[in-house]
Amino acid sequence: MSQDIVLQTEGLCKYWGGLKALDNMNLAFHDKSLHGIVGPNGAGKSTLLNMLCGAYKPTSGRILHQGDAIEDIRGYEFVRRGIGRGFQKTNIYPQATCLENCCVAAQRRTGGSFNIFAMRNRDKLLIEMADEALLRVGLGHRRDTVAAQISYGEQRQLEIAMVLATAPSVLLLDEPMAGMGHEESRLIIELLQTLKTDYCIVLVEHDMDAVFELSDQLTVMVNGQHLVTGTVEEVRNDVRVKEAYLGQGDEVI
């Protein structure tokens, strides 16, 4: 295995009854780079992310993290290993402050302990992790603001901060630009440009301009099948990809 591969799938499959939502997926995700995943609706992109973060168990196949097979470990252990997942639909507690939201996320990494004497130090650590994450996404000034009171775009930034607060090495992001206007999307694109210098990022995103701008490697999936993986240029020039997107009104490749 190449040294900078952080996460890898081997023959990964997910079947729902007779439906092959994901079939024989062999992918390698590298450190300090962004791997885009695109494909028409129902291609299996979210299913893939759900398995990479431990939310779904594969029907068959393997997931390797730093060379260890992890497909059978429990969901919370994925977070403890540094595999962080952001969600397509917002996952925040609206009545909690941005800091509190990030502390809850950080706790998923550190784990809960009922040792009362350890509490003070643990809280300090959680707050440090949460503060660092908020600063990283540019939400330091919103630290003590209730999440319901920040803009939609800021809520999506908060989602990313909540993943960062789990101190991950892998970021799995599902449509972080969904529903955003141009200016808000730009902020997220710039954020991901800086984050990908430090993390292994797997990005599922329908905004093709954003994916093309950000991806070091790009995978196209269709109907649960792998179609092609390559650089943006390689993918854009691939005849099979053009065919797969024919008739897809909202996405032009």
Ligand SMILES: Nc1ncnc2c1ncn2[C@@H]1O[C@H](COP(=O)(O)OP(=O)(O)OP(=O)(O)O)[C@@H](O)[C@H]1O
């Ligand atoms: N829990 C489930 N039970 C049964 N079928 C499911 C389940 N989750 C997903 N599927 C099916 O698996 C296939 C892949 O779905 P998935 O959500 O992974 O696609 P996607 O590429 O993320 O699509 P979109 O771009 O629309 O979000 C679809 O046919 C979907 O209906």
